[in-house]
Amino acid sequence: MATRTRTNTRERILETAERLILTNGYAATSVDRIITGVGITKGAFFYHFKTKNDMARALIRHYADLDLARLDEYATRAWALSSDPLQSLLVFIGLYQEMVAGMTDENPGCLFASFCYESGQFDDEVLQTLDDVIIAWRERIADWLREAAAAHPPVRPVDLDSLADMLTVVFEGAFVVARSTRSPGVFAEQLQHYRQYLELLFDA
Amino acid sequence: MATRTRTNTRERILETAERLILTNGYAATSVDRIITGVGITKGAFFYHFKTKNDMARALIRHYADLDLARLDEYATRAWALSSDPLQSLLVFIGLYQEMVAGMTDENPGCLFASFCYESGQFDDEVLQTLDDVIIAWRERIADWLREAAAAHPPVRPVDLDSLADMLTVVFEGAFVVARSTRSPGVFAEQLQHYRQYLELLFDA
DNA sequence: CTATCTATACCAACCGGTCAGTATAGGTTA
DNA sequence: TAACCTATACTGACCGGTTGGTATAGATAG
Numbered sequence: 001m002a003t004r005t006r007t008n009t010r011e012r013i014l015e016t017a018e019r020l021i022l023t024n025g026y027a028a029t030s031v032d033r034i035i036t037g038v039g040i041t042k043g044a045f046f047y048h049f050k051t052k053n054d055m056a057r058a059l060i061r062h063y064a065d066l067d068l069a070r071l072d073e074y075a076t077r078a079w080a081l082s083s084d085p086l087q088s089l090l091v092f093i094g095l096y097q098e099m100v101a102g103m104t105d106e107n108p109g110c111l112f113a114s115f116c117y118e119s120g121q122f123d124d125e126v127l128q129t130l131d132d133v134i135i136a137w138r139e140r141i142a143d144w145l146r147e148a149a150a151a152h153p154p155v156r157p158v159d160l161d162s163l164a165d166m167l168t169v170v171f172e173g174a175f176v177v178a179r180s181t182r183s184p185g186v187f188a189e190q191l192q193h194y195r196q197y198l199e200l201l202f203d204a
Numbered sequence: 205m206a207t208r209t210r211t212n213t214r215e216r217i218l219e220t221a222e223r224l225i226l227t228n229g230y231a232a233t234s235v236d237r238i239i240t241g242v243g244i245t246k247g248a249f250f251y252h253f254k255t256k257n258d259m260a261r262a263l264i265r266h267y268a269d270l271d272l273a274r275l276d277e278y279a280t281r282a283w284a285l286s287s288d289p290l291q292s293l294l295v296f297i298g299l300y301q302e303m304v305a306g307m308t309d310e311n312p313g314c315l316f317a318s319f320c321y322e323s324g325q326f327d328d329e330v331l332q333t334l335d336d337v338i339i340a341w342r343e344r345i346a347d348w349l350r351e352a353a354a355a356h357p358p359v360r361p362v363d364l365d366s367l368a369d370m371l372t373v374v375f376e377g378a379f380v381v382a383r384s385t386r387s388p389g390v391f392a393e394q395l396q397h398y399r400q401y402l403e404l405l406f407d408a
Numbered sequence: 409c410t411a412t413c414t415a416t417a418c419c420a421a422c423c424g425g426t427c428a429g430t431a432t433a434g435g436t437t438a
Numbered sequence: 439t440a441a442c443c444t445a446t447a448c449t450g451a452c453c454g455g456t457t458g459g460t461a462t463a464g465a466t467a468g
Contacts, residue, residue, distance in 0.1 A: 009447080009448085023324040024323075025229050025324070025325070026229070027229055027231035028322060028324065028325050030422075030423065030424080031424060031425085032424090041448075041450065042424090042450080043427085043447090043449055043450070044447070046424090046425065048447090051424080051425075112380070113317070113321060113380045114321045117226075117229055117321050117322075117383075118229035118232060119227060119383065120227040120229075121232055131384055134385055135385070155404070156400065162397065163397060169374060169380075170373060170377055171377065172381065173373030173374055173377030173378070174373050176320050176372075176373075177369055177372055177373055177376065179321075180320050180335055180338050181335055181339070182335075186366070189366035189369070190366065190373050192366075193370050193401070196360065196362070197397070197400075200404035200405065201400075213413080235457080236456080236457080236458090244413080244414085245413080245414055245415065246415095246458095246460095247414065247415080247461095251413070252412095256457095409468105410467100410468090411467090412465105413464105413465085413466080413467100414463105415462100415464085415465100416462090417462090418459105418460080418462105419458105419460075420457100420458100422457070423454100423455080423456065424455090424456100425453085425454095426451105426452080427452080427453100428449105428450100428451095429448105429451105430447100430449075431449095432445105433445090433446085433447105434444085434445090435443080436441100437440105438439105438440090438441085438442100
């Protein structure tokens with residue numbers, strides 16, 4: 001018989017938890033609600049995770065890994081599409097526009113922002129992960145911007161670190177506006193503005 | 205004895221609740237923690253609010269009122285400082301930069317974003333308030349931008365509604381990055397970028 | 409007298425977490 | 439080939455504590 005040894009219950013817990021946390025928040029997402037959603041019992045949950053906070057740690061780690069992997073992937077694709085640093089960065093942002101345009105999720109959101117607004121409930125390891133990811137984006141995009149600035153001097157003096165941060169800022173802010181107004185289109189629009197800001201700044 | 209005739213207990217509940225919610229989230233902020241923080245009893249809390257959710261409703265309403273009142277105040281001041289629509293808008297953003305520069309709060313945050321990421325716990329009235337405030341900002345800034353665009357034609361075709369949204373986006377996004385990285389300076393930097401984008405776009 | 413509380417006690421529902429036990433598959437040994 | 443052992447992946451009942459909320463009696467102050 002088809003042995004269901006490959007149950008991947010752990011992953012299903014993580015998936016369900018993420019979805020529930022994104023709409024209700026972490027504290028309001030009880031272990032009971034998660035296990036009901038997955039269709040398992042409490043014992044199974046605590047077999048995979050020592051505590052609920054242990055799950056939070058795994059969840060944010062998993063989310064961060066996916067996020068940074070996609071950053072890598074899109075960066076590689078963007079550089080393949082254009083060898084000019086500014087153009088490839090604009091293409092990179094375009095790839096994210098494509099991605100969010102195809103978003104079907106009824107209740108989109110970012111786990112980083114969700115956790116950040118309930119930070120009092122998490123240990124330093126979880127909080128450090130949030131910081132790490134934001135810094136990783138900052139450094140990656142700032143390096144890119146420095147290359148772009150070398151090739152296309154900006155028309156105004158500009159701090160490239162905060163300009164790099166602005167991409168994260170636009171992402172996180174767009175999530176809030178998109179959710180509150182229930183209009184997912186906000187996302188692509190805001191990325192488009194960021195892109196246009198770069199074009200004007202570097203005279204593309 | 206010095207009885208607390210100077211009661212305004214209701215406001216103190218709201219203040220304490222806001223502070224606690226901003227660090228722990230709504231669900232994790234129990235009524236017990238609030239009353240301990242204020243220094244009152246449970247009876248007093250439920251004398252002022254029928255339910256915890258009733259308090260949430262009052263809190264977001266109060267927050268929205270303050271937010272929109274400040275929007276009005278800063279807009280008036282900005283128009284007083286410059287009669288040119290574009291310049292006054294830039295001054296308006298500058299006033300917000302001033303405000304956030306003087307922020308002493310150890311854990312800054314926006315109640316709208318906090319509630320938005322726990323939306324599953326609130327009724328439609330609360331959620332509608334979030335939407336209302338965002339739409340109010342959009343319309344107010346978009347009108348301003350239309351005046352600015354009439355006087356200073358944008359160097360590129362641009363959607364003014366989403367450009368107006370971008371101010372809210374930058375605010376909300378900056379909160380997330382500032383909190384996660386524990387660097388309140390993010391705020392003024394990001395507003396500066398938004399300002400510079402407008403300058404480039406309208407050729408100021 | 410009314411508004412605004414304090415103090416104490418209580419409730420049912422739910423919370424995160426524990427525990428003993430079960431089912432099953434795959435070695436290892438005699 | 440049967441007996442035994444181990445590891446993995448659970449089930450389902452249960453625990454003490456916390457939750458939002460109620461009830462009631464009384465104090466204080468204008």
